Every structure is written in structure tokens, then in C-alpha cells.
Amino acid sequence: MAQGGAATKETGRRVRAVAAKKQAILAAGLEFFSQFGIHGTSIEQVAERAEVSKTNLLYYYPSKEALYVAVLKQILDIWLAPLRAFREDLQPLVAIGEYIRLKLEVSRDYPQASRLFCLEMLQGAPLLKEELTGDLKTLVDEKSAIIAGWVESGKLAAVDPHHLIFMLWATTQHYADFASQVEAVAGSNLQDEAFFRRTVENVQRMIIEGIRVR
Structure with a gap:
């Protein structure tokens, strides 16, 4: 029972961490897209502002267009x-x-x-x-x-x-x-x-x- 509770808590922490990371990416995307548009914004800029790697960002949003649509x-x-x-x-x-x-x-x-x-x-x-x-x-x-x-x-x-x-x-x-x-x-x-x-x-x-x- 204790092990099950610990596993549930760990799963909950991971879910919250993923949600926070995705929200940070969306917030960074909004910041750059609203200033420079989709063509004037790079994935690298968004990843750096969100404090994630480019690879990590592309795991959640497989392209700049996918990220842009998610922000919209x-x-x-x-x-x-x-x-x-x-x-x-x-x-x-x-x-x-x-x-x-x-x-x-x-x-x-x-x-x-x-x-x-x-x-x-x-x-x-x-x-x-x-x-x-x-x-x-x-x-x-x-x-x-x-x-x-x-x-x-x-x-x-x-x-x-x-x-x-x-x-x-x-x-x-x-x-x-x-x-x-x-x-x-x-x-x-x-x-x-x-x-x-x-x-x-x-x-x-x-x-x-x-x-x-x-």
C-alpha cells in the first residue's frame, strides 16, 4: 500500500512537472510570436527562454508550426x-x-x-x-x-x-x-x-x- 502511494505521488509529480514545462514553452512562444510573428521566431529562442533543450521542446511540440498553433x-x-x-x-x-x-x-x-x-x-x-x-x-x-x-x-x-x-x-x-x-x-x-x-x-x-x- 505504501509503495503504491509513493508511486502515485511520483506519478503526480511527473505530471505536474510536464505540465509546468509545457506551460513555460507556451509562455515563451507567446512572448516571441507576439513580437516577431512565426517567421521571425526560432525554436532555439523559445527553448532558451523556456529553459528547456531544443530536443525537449520538439518532444512536446514537433515543429514551430505545431507550437504556434498550440499557442493560438x-x-x-x-x-x-x-x-x-x-x-x-x-x-x-x-x-x-x-x-x-x-x-x-x-x-x-x-x-x-x-x-x-x-x-x-x-x-x-x-x-x-x-x-x-x-x-x-x-x-x-x-x-x-x-x-x-x-x-x-x-x-x-x-x-x-x-x-x-x-x-x-x-x-x-x-x-x-x-x-x-x-x-x-x-x-x-x-x-x-x-x-x-x-x-x-x-x-x-x-x-x-x-x-x-x-
Whole structure:
């Protein structure tokens, strides 16, 4: 029994060690890919930053393209988490206001991820097309149906659900993708708590007042 327990603990330690190593590789990949893109980044750079050997990195991610896709999929999970939390049982304006706050938190906490995702979209999403037309589209269709139901029942102004979601994405991600411009013009960014709070309040007010039933 004792031997079995020791073996289980050792297995647990190995699993955690592997998970930590893979996360370090993904974090290093995100850092370089978001600055230099896939073509300007080398496997050697990522391995050195992650403090693993090139051979070890390639064991988990057999090519630079495989690593890049893994980084993008992790970004997509982070980016879509607020949309997954979008619930029909909330009041429409409350749900949309909360979604705005969560998306701005993503822009604040994961600016590199947002910029890399934007870069991939600008390039036509060659390595992420399947994810976009699969899980992303399914999720957006599901949430669009919720918005359409609110519109049909008179709880929201007559807006097209897809265009509302596109506007929410564009507005909230602007603060990450164009952070340098925001700071140059406003003198601050989302890392400043007071500026973050004002941003959330203003974006919520402008969008919510535009979709409120008159």
C-alpha cells in the first residue's frame, strides 16, 4: 500500500512537472510570436527562454508550426472564456455589461495574447481557420441566438446579434491591440486601475445606451 502511494505521488509529480514545462514553452512562444510573428521566431529562442533543450521542446511540440498553433489555441480559450460565460438567465443589459468588463479584463491581463491573435487574423488566419469555423462559430451562433431572443421579446433594441458581438470585440480588444496608441493619447493604459475602471464604465455606458429599448 505504501509503495503504491509513493508511486502515485511520483506519478503526480511527473505530471505536474510536464505540465509546468509545457506551460513555460507556451509562455515563451507567446512572448516571441507576439513580437516577431512565426517567421521571425526560432525554436532555439523559445527553448532558451523556456529553459528547456531544443530536443525537449520538439518532444512536446514537433515543429514551430505545431507550437504556434498550440499557442493560438490557448489564446482562443482565454479569449472565448467571457463569451462562454454569457448567460441567458441574466437580464440582457446586465449580461452585456458583464461581458464588456470580462473582455476588458482579458485585454488588460493578456495583451500579448490579444496582439498575437490580431496578427493571425490580419494574415488571414491560415493556421487557425479550422478552429474559427468550428468551435468559435458554434459558440457565436449559440450566443447570437440568445441575443436574437432578447430582441424578439422586446428586451433589447433591434440590433443584429453578429454585429453587436463584432462591435464588442473590436471595442474591448482595441485597448490591448493598440495599447501604445491608447497610452500616447490618453496618457494611461489598462494597467492603471483608475483608467481601467473608467474604461469599463464608459464602454459599458456607450454600448448599453445604444442597445437599450427606447
